[in-house]
Amino acid sequence: MSTPPRKPRQISGPKPIPLQWGAASAKARGPVIPFFNDPARNAIGGFVNGIQRAVAVAEGGLNPAYRANLHNTHPTFMFERSDRWKDIVSLDPFGHTVTEDFADLLKKGYRIQPTIGVTQAQLTIPEVQQAMADGTLKPDGKVLTWAGKIVVTKAYIDQVWHLPGVAKRLGVEEKHLRETLYKETGQYKDLIDRPDLDVFVPPIAGTSVYILGDPTKVGDPDVHHTVRIHDACHASDSWGSDICTCRPYFVYAALRCIESAQNGGIGILIYNHSTEGRAMGDVLKLLIYNARKRDPEGDTAERYFTHAENVAGIKDMRIYSLSTDPLLWLGVTRIHHLCSMSNYKFNALQQAGIEVIDRFEIPEEFIPADAQVEITAKKSDGYHTKAVPSDWELSATVGRSLTP
Amino acid sequence: MSTPPRKPRQISGPKPIPLQWGAASAKARGPVIPFFNDPARNAIGGFVNGIQRAVAVAEGGLNPAYRANLHNTHPTFMFERSDRWKDIVSLDPFGHTVTEDFADLLKKGYRIQPTIGVTQAQLTIPEVQQAMADGTLKPDGKVLTWAGKIVVTKAYIDQVWHLPGVAKRLGVEEKHLRETLYKETGQYKDLIDRPDLDVFVPPIAGTSVYILGDPTKVGDPDVHHTVRIHDACHASDSWGSDICTCRPYFVYAALRCIESAQNGGIGILIYNHSTEGRAMGDVLKLLIYNARKRDPEGDTAERYFTHAENVAGIKDMRIYSLSTDPLLWLGVTRIHHLCSMSNYKFNALQQAGIEVIDRFEIPEEFIPADAQVEITAKKSDGYHTKAVPSDWELSATVGRSLTP
Numbered sequence: 120m121s122t123p124p125r126k127p128r129q130i131s132g133p134k135p136i137p138l139q140w141g142a143a144s145a146k147a148r149g150p151v152i153p154f155f156n157d158p159a160r161n162a163i164g165g166f167v168n169g170i171q172r173a174v175a176v177a178e179g180g181l182n183p184a185y186r187a188n189l190h191n192t193h194p195t196f197m198f199e200r201s202d203r204w205k206d207i208v209s210l211d212p213f214g215h216t217v218t219e220d221f222a223d224l225l226k227k228g229y230r231i232q233p234t235i236g237v238t239q240a241q242l243t244i245p246e247v248q249q250a251m252a253d254g255t256l257k258p259d260g261k262v263l264t265w266a267g268k269i270v271v272t273k274a275y276i277d278q279v280w281h282l283p284g285v286a287k288r289l290g291v292e293e294k295h296l297r298e299t300l301y302k303e304t305g306q307y308k309d310l311i312d313r314p315d316l317d318v319f320v321p322p323i324a325g326t327s328v329y330i331l332g333d334p335t336k337v338g339d340p341d342v343h344h345t346v347r348i349h350d351a352c353h354a355s356d357s358w359g360s361d362i363c364t365c366r367p368y369f370v371y372a373a374l375r376c377i378e379s380a381q382n383g384g385i386g387i388l389i390y391n392h393s394t395e396g397r398a399m400g401d402v403l404k405l406l407i408y409n410a411r412k413r414d415p416e417g418d419t420a421e422r423y424f425t426h427a428e429n430v431a432g433i434k435d436m437r438i439y440s441l442s443t444d445p446l447l448w449l450g451v452t453r454i455h456h457l458c459s460m461s462n463y464k465f466n467a468l469q470q471a472g473i474e475v476i477d478r479f480e481i482p483e484e485f486i487p488a489d490a491q492v493e494i495t496a497k498k499s500d501g502y503h504t505k506a507v508p509s510d511w512e513l514s515a516t517v518g519r520s521l522t523p
Numbered sequence: 524m525s526t527p528p529r530k531p532r533q534i535s536g537p538k539p540i541p542l543q544w545g546a547a548s549a550k551a552r553g554p555v556i557p558f559f560n561d562p563a564r565n566a567i568g569g570f571v572n573g574i575q576r577a578v579a580v581a582e583g584g585l586n587p588a589y590r591a592n593l594h595n596t597h598p599t600f601m602f603e604r605s606d607r608w609k610d611i612v613s614l615d616p617f618g619h620t621v622t623e624d625f626a627d628l629l630k631k632g633y634r635i636q637p638t639i640g641v642t643q644a645q646l647t648i649p650e651v652q653q654a655m656a657d658g659t660l661k662p663d664g665k666v667l668t669w670a671g672k673i674v675v676t677k678a679y680i681d682q683v684w685h686l687p688g689v690a691k692r693l694g695v696e697e698k699h700l701r702e703t704l705y706k707e708t709g710q711y712k713d714l715i716d717r718p719d720l721d722v723f724v725p726p727i728a729g730t731s732v733y734i735l736g737d738p739t740k741v742g743d744p745d746v747h748h749t750v751r752i753h754d755a756c757h758a759s760d761s762w763g764s765d766i767c768t769c770r771p772y773f774v775y776a777a778l779r780c781i782e783s784a785q786n787g788g789i790g791i792l793i794y795n796h797s798t799e800g801r802a803m804g805d806v807l808k809l810l811i812y813n814a815r816k817r818d819p820e821g822d823t824a825e826r827y828f829t830h831a832e833n834v835a836g837i838k839d840m841r842i843y844s845l846s847t848d849p850l851l852w853l854g855v856t857r858i859h860h861l862c863s864m865s866n867y868k869f870n871a872l873q874q875a876g877i878e879v880i881d882r883f884e885i886p887e888e889f890i891p892a893d894a895q896v897e898i899t900a901k902k903s904d905g906y907h908t909k910a911v912p913s914d915w916e917l918s919a920t921v922g923r924s925l926t927p
Contacts, residue, residue: 155709165708170725171802171840173707177700178693183707185836191817192810192834195925236809238816239925243763243891245649268765273758275805289582296581303577303587304569305559306710321574322726325805327758353796354677354731356761357770358777359647361672366761373762392757392805398575401679401729401796405640406596412642413595430596432589436575487647521599521643 135161136224138318140281141205145213145220150231151279153320159229163309164320166232167277187232189218189225194237196272196334201450206471208284209441210276210325211235212448234277234320241268242329246370247377255374262331262380269377272330276445278393280319282310288440288470324392326445331387332380338450340474343384346451347372347458348442350394361487362408362518364494368481372458375479379456389445391437397427398436406430411492411518418518420508423496439463443471460502478503492518539565540628542722544685545609549617549624554635555683557724563633567713568724570636571681591636593622593629598641600676600738605854610875612688613845614680614729615639616852638681638724645672646733650774651781666735666784673781676734680849682797684723686714692844692874728755728796730849735791736784742854744878747788750855751776751862752846754798765891766812766922768898772885776862779883783860793849795841801831802840810834815896815922822922824912827900843867847875864906882907896922 135152138161142148153162166172175181194215204212213220214234221231241264248267250256258265286293297310300319309316336342347369355365369388376386396404410426411418424434442464453474459465460480468475480503486494495516498504508516539556542565546552557566570576579585598619608616617624618638625635645668652671654660662669690697701714704723713720740746751773759769773792780790800808814830815822828838846868857878863869864884872879884907890898899920902908912920 156706165710167804167806168727168797168799168802168840169708169710170704170727171797171842173704174693174700174842175837175840176707177695177703181837181840187807187810187835188833189810190833191814193813195813233806233810236806236813238809238812240758240764240766241893241923243765245653245763249649273764273809275809277804277806289578291581296578299581300574300577302560303580304573306569306573323572323574324799327805329762351757353755353757353761353794354644357757357773357794358733358760359649360644360677361647362644369761390757390761393572393575395572395728398572400571400681401731402571402637402640402681403591405642405677405679406591406593406637408642409597409599409640410595429592429594431591433579433585436572436579436585438575438578489645519645 135159137161140284140317143200143205145216148213150217150221150224150229151211151214151234151318151320152230153318154230157230161316162279162318162320163307163313163316165322166320167322167324169322186228186230189233192233192236193218194274195239196237198237198274198334198337198449201338201447203447203450203452207444207447208281208288209278209444210448211279214276214279215274234279235274237272237274240271240273240329242271243268244370244373247373250374256377257381259381263377269331269373272334274328274330275325276328276448277325278321278323278441280321282317282319285441289438326392327390328445328449329388329390330385330449331376332383332385337385337387338452340453343379343382343455344387344451344453345372345375345379345384345456345458346387346389346446346454347376348389348391348446348464350391350397350437353395361489362493364481364486364490367485367487367490368458371481371485375456375458384455387446387449387451389442391442394437397434398438399427399431399433403431409521412521418492418520419514420492420495420499420516421510421513423492424500435463437463439467440470443467443473446473447471460497460504462501462503465503480504489518491516539563541565544688544721547604547609549620552617554621554625554628554633555615555618555638555722555724556634557722558634561634565720566683566722566724567711567717567720568726571726571728573726590632590634593637596637596640597622599643600641602641602678602738602741602853605742605851607851607854607856611848611851612685612692613682613848614852615683618680618683619678638683639678641676641678644675644677644733646675647672648774648777651777654778660778660781661785663785667781673735673777676738678732678734679729680732680852681729682725682727682845684725686721686723689845693842730796731794732849732853733792733794734789734853735780736787736789741789741791742856744857747783747786747859748791748855748857749776749779749783749788749860749862750791750793750850750858751780752793752850752868753795754801754841755794755796757799765893766897768885768890768894771889771891771894772862775885775889779860779862788859791850791853791855793846795846798841801838802842803831803835803837807835813925816925822896822924823918824896824899824903824920825914825917827896828904839867841867843871844874847871847877850877851875864901864908866905866907869907884908893922895920
């Protein structure tokens with residue numbers, strides 16, 4: 120998807136560097152500079168946490184001209200270019216190597232910041248420690264420490280959109296996408312005023328990636344890869360709200376990833392942050408819960424999606440077609456064990472040309488009682504399962520109602 | 524903080540309704556309508572998850588004119604007006620009652636949506652179940668079910684800023700705040716073009732509130748209140764990254780909240796979502812980790828904040844002065860047991876006129892080994908503690924370095 124560079128209009132000061140998205144090297148591609156008011160700006164959008172940053176500037180706590188001191192911040196593991204980087208449309212594949220790729224430009228005062236961070240971490244997940252206590256998991260001192268911590272290589276990836284590529288993924292015209300983004304948000308007027316700028320840094324959260332096993336093996340099609348693409352649901356993920364299967368499915372995937380890594384394979388947990396309430400937001404999510412729980416016919420699997428559509432006008436707002444880019448960035452071409460039943464995620468992987476050998480359902484014992492409504496509705500909607508629910512099951516699967 | 528209404532400029536179509544922030548009733552205050560392109564718009568900003576919403580519209584999955592069907596979505600518990608509502612500046616205290624307050628306007632086609640959802644939930648937290656197994660917690664079938672689930676009243680609150688009030692809280696001029704928000708983000712030009720619009724819906728995540736115990740008692744100064752204001756840190760909260768005390772402190776607070784509610788009191792867990800990496804964002808957070816871990820002198824408590832300031836130009840970008848508004852909304856005037864050591868949070872509570880009787884440190888056994896650096900640095904920086912670290916402890920408290 121290499122496109123000919125378009126020359127950005129110059130405002131004043133340091134020269135904007137044209138971006139050649141899809142180029143084989145960072146230098147040929149050019150650095151992404153989305154800072155508003157920066158004369159070298161060559162992208163639309165802005166800095167993540169822009170509002171908090173602006174408040175810190177208004178209060179006098181942050182000098183708006185401060186340039187990040189990037190000494191010693193480089194990745195703990197260097198993910199290298201794969202053939203698939205040219206197909207990426209929603210992140211900057213060179214986002215982790217700006218200090219080495221653009222050392223000269225940084226010296227000249229260009230404001231270039233990493234959009235990907237890579238570090239190491241150790242995770243303590245109580246359910247994993249329980250599995251160790253039960254004897255179903257065994258520590259090896261490497262993937263799983265004797266103290267029960269999971270050793271991971273961890274990345275965080277900001278979203279950076281190449282608008283022509285994103286439009287193509289979504290199956291819409293780029294002009295239509297630009298106009299709709301502007302019309303519906305009322306912001307980012309440059310989307311329509313600056314067709315010379317191809318790249319947009321959207322104001323939405325990015326993706327965490329947790330890698331278990333030897334990161335040098337990531338992407339080797341002959342090495343067993345266990346993968347979950349997980350969409351954040353803080354109420355379940357953090358504090359175990361029992362109305363959905365989010366945390367349980369992630370925990371199941373973490374157990375399978377540990378197993379894979381302990382057997383010489385790789386485990387990859389992709390965690391998308393801009394997906395709360397199927398990307399409809401938390402308030403709508405709670406309103407939908409209430410409408411479900413107050414349905415005179417009960418909170419049935421049959422009417423699970425109807426309630427979402429009534430309240431939000433749509434059952435799901437997640438942008439599945441972009442969710443595979445972190446895997447393209449890692450160079451993953453084959454997933455041996457996909458911990459997901461979602462047909463939407465599976466279709467996105469197919470479209471991205473990532474082979475899926477086997478798909479694993481969440482085991483029955485991981486599903487909270489009140490989450491049966493959700494999982495049964497999803498199975499009926501096309502989720503991968505060996506047990507497609509009957510009409511009778513759809514109407515008979517009923518969740519808790521509101522108390523008192 | 525009742526201000527005289529300013530008349531919004533009319534564009535065309537349904538008439539914009541002036542907002543009288545701080546008014547005693549929703550009808551007197553008026554509905555907040557931030558939808559861009561809506562002629563009745565009377566606020567700056569937009570819908571949460573605006574980008575995902577726009578993509579859904581561009582793809583044809585969502586009709587942009589769809590009006591939410593709010594039937595049966597009303598709160599499971601009705602939090603009622605308290606004297607403190609007039610002092611709120613960063614949320615809409617009438618955000619949960621739009622269907623009853625503005626039924627006439629909704630019928631006329633005004634596009635008014637709740638900015639607060641209130642429901643019930645049951646939470647499964649493995650550490651709580653462990654405490655039950657240990658016998659340190661006992662189920663009562665009400666606050667803590669026999670199956671070990673925590674029964675909560677749960678709210679999610681979007682941010683809605685009254686700009687004159689927010690400026691006053693921050694201690695800056697409103698004009699300066701508006702100009703800086705626009706200058707630093709490059710968006711929301713209405714902040715400077717429309718001084719007639721006082722209200723801004725910022726594009727940042729809101730706050731979850733979990734209430735344990737009888738919600739009718741919330742705010743009664745004679746009822747024991749245990750409270751934590753927690754700032755989201757997904758890596759620790761969800762998956763137990765062991766470099767900080769975030770999940771452990773929340774779990775400790777949850778245990779204390781259960782205790783309080785079981786003894787006839789109230790537990791309140793406030794969960795702020797726009798605070799990742801001390802509101803500096805996840806990429807900067809990982810870059811700072813690497814700089815700390817690669818410090819030739821080791822990852823010491825002494826240099827903990829120095830690394831943040833080097834990379835980000837500031838050690839903390841959280842907007843503490845707004846963090847007390849959810850408690851004002853609940854009508855809380857006295858906290859008997861505050862589960863927090865943060866001097867910033869404590870000062871914000873003092874400024875908000877919320878009395879704090881006692882503050883509780885996270886117990887030593889809850890602190891992961893590699894998080895000693897963070898907590899020691901914070902104690903030295905002014906965190907409430909019975910054990911202020913010496914200079915020797917500051918330099919001797921050293922975390923893990925990067926491996927290999």
